[in-house]
Amino acid sequence: MAKSKSEETPLMQQHKAIKEKYPDAVLLFRVGDFYETFNEDAVIAASVLGIVLTKRANGSASYVDLAGFPHHALDTYLHKLVKAGHRVAVCDQLEDPKTVKGIVKRGVTEMVTPGVAINDKLLENSSNNFLGAIHFGGETNGISFLDISTGEFFVAEGNLEYVDKLLQSFRPAEVIFAKPHQKHFKATFGNRFYTYTMDEWIFTTTYAEETLLKHFQTHSLKGYGVEGLPAAIIAAGATLHYLKDTEHPNLQHITRMQRINQDDFLWMDRFTIRNLELLNSSVEQGHTLLKVLDNTVTPMGGRLLKRWMAFPLRNINAINERLDTVEYFITHTDLSLQLVNLLKQCGDLERLVSKIPLRKINPREVMQLARSLQQVAAVKALLENSESNYLSRLNEKLDPCNPILDRILKEVVENPPVLVAKGGVIMEGVDTELDELRNIATKGKDYLLQIQQKESEATGIPSLKIAFNNVFGYYLEVTNTHKNKVPEGWIRKQTLANAERYITPELKEYEEKITGAEDKIQVIEARLFEELVQALQAYIQPIQQDAQVLARLDCLLCFAHNAVQYKYRRPVINEGYDLVIKDGRHPVIERGLPVGESYVANDLQLDKEQQQIIILTGPNMSGKSALLRQTALITLMAHMGSFVPASSAVIGLTDKIFTRVGASDNLSGGESTFMVEMNETASIINSITPRSLVILDEIGRGTSTYDGISIAWSIVEYLHDMTPHRPKTLFATHYHELNELENKHNRVKNFHITNMESGNKIIFLRKLAPGGSRHSFGIHVARMAGMPPELINRANEVLAQLEEKHIEAPLQENVKRLNTPTQKLQLNIFDAHSDTFQQIRAQLENVDINRLTPVEALLKLNEIKTMLG
Structure with missing residues (x-):
């Protein structure tokens, strides 16, 4: 049964009233020298911070969970709570407990969330800590990014793909949006961001404009270049509302908004930013x-x-x-x-x-x-x-x-303390009263020693000493041996076992001057420092x-x-469409090479008239993907204004770089590797322009061989014939059949990465050369990966049998088949084969792959091998 308000202690009544205003935050409640957490907040704090969870009385026969830490450890514990994804409300004492009878007035002085952090321990030096805000407006959506720790404020408008790209680029620590769009946000952007939802009325044009005009103290938003961008204005207004909502009223350092105009920058979608590993690596501690x-x-x-x-x-x-x-x-x-x-x-x-x-x-x-x-x-x-x-x-x-x-x-003194309260912040000569008080505080203590010496000589008490305690301030201490020498004017304050303590009017007078001076010094220094900070505004x-x-x-x-x-060189950027790179190198791989090993540089040319599309084949692990990526990175670096890793580079102005590199499942979104691959490729096909650079790596490998070839083939033909844009394209593939496209289309050229066979070994030369490659050397790569010798030998036997029996029909027949409607597009290796293969098929159909352990899989493989034997 819940306790009534009257049965709760006054402290807990106060806590409850404040907690009701911040129900979704962990409330750090200042009590004396500690920050305390209660009830469910205490459970969270104990778990995240590793502090003790206890119970305390709360009125008659009622107990609450409790966990706390010393107030001076706030920065450390606040950092841990926010990094764990919690919103934290810091509730401080707003009055001096010494001057108050009864309960001390308290209130939330700061609200900290992942996107609203100003504490140095919560921030990374070389990274912004952006708060993102999205206004979902259908075709046109608004988005803003604000870093309260630097005052930077960016706004933009666009479709959801553009919003997604901006989220990937800015990587906000927190994203806010209206409550009704929670499912829509998750369906569109997944679980990549910490989010917070707000009431829908905040995301309205009128309220947003009012908020922005009031903040910037202007009559119009024309000067910020955002007029005509209503969705962006709404997102920006919601951002400022959120800052006020989280107890951040002083925002004078947010002095302007910067509009991000999509046409001003080279476009890269989030897949490209990810695939090129610009900001984050796909492997832990990997280079970017x-x-x-x-x-x-x-x-x-x-x-x-x-x-x-x-x-x-x-x-x-x-x-x-x-x-x-x-x-x-x-x-x-x-x-x-x-x-x-x-x-x-x-x-x-x-x-x-x-x-x-x-x-x-x-x-x-x-x-x-x-x-x-x-x-x-x-x-x-x-x-x-x-x-x-x-x-x-x-x-x-x-x-x-x-x-x-x-x-x-x-x-300010040259090496001031961190805290004003420590004293010694303001230099001498700044304030006359401060100088006088400092003189009293320092010289007053010297005078006390003079009093001690004078009284010792006057009374003949050699062991007389002056000391101080918090009960009755400065006092004279006389041992029992000499207490008969104490003058009548001294006032006895305390009797000890071996001594007595006295005070005198003169001693009290100087005590008041000294202690009063120290208190006044602290007040004056705080005032002068506050005036200086105010002037800095x-x-x-x-x-x-x-x-x-x-x-x-x-x-x-x-x-x-x-x-x-x-050894980077200056690129030439022109209005043309050609891309000509001499001795290009991959800037990241090059830096990761062992000492003494040099990167194998390559020349590359793409243009719209002779060599628009390069079909790149070559052994697995030979460097195809590196060549693709380095071409995109060199183009990107040039548009950043950087010199590039090449002996020379002529780069036609590029407006978009698209990459489809590698395969990755989106299992949480219910999409297979192939579906992800097709989604990303479709996005590229639908967005290309004459100035685009398209990088495609192993498109179609997420499905069956014939499906994959047909899709890859048709993509190349589309980029060559079916779009007037003629985008510069690099297409790496393990489908050697695509080399035939060079004979059919005049702007398609075959290249391969060279290798050299030495006995049963393959040496990758990593050099680009004209012409197609006929082998992928997959079995060789399997050997390098440490596959068992018997498995490798069997793979070579199967490969030889397949090549001998021509299981794969000649290319022309394959392509013809692709152009002819058929009931069964996928080749089934068990069709038209012996009873043994039918038995293997039955065996495989009965296997539950999801429950199979690695050891069971090897045993099953050995069983099938025996059947083939």
């Missing part, structure tokens, strides 16, 4: 393009590089500006080295300035901000006479904010701009470093 290229020296540079990679440029002038600047840094080595050294000392200027309005910046961080502004001034001086127009334009945007910089340096926007300029410089200096270090 980002990891290989990221030699930035500032956190904001690292974050910007990730965004440049996800959103390569499509404007030739903008690309060439970056390439020109990289070249300038390469040729001006001294300037580059000086700039890098200055940038290294800047720290995370972007996140430091964002702490100002949130009231989270501490004295030590204010001093780091000042040092960063000093580096801004040094960078500005260094670039003052630059011959680069781009660098000159960037330099004009730099503002060292000298007035506030001078004030910080004059007011006016400089948020220029400091944010400084951070953005430094991030750009950092990325471009990183590109220059990579070019010199790894």
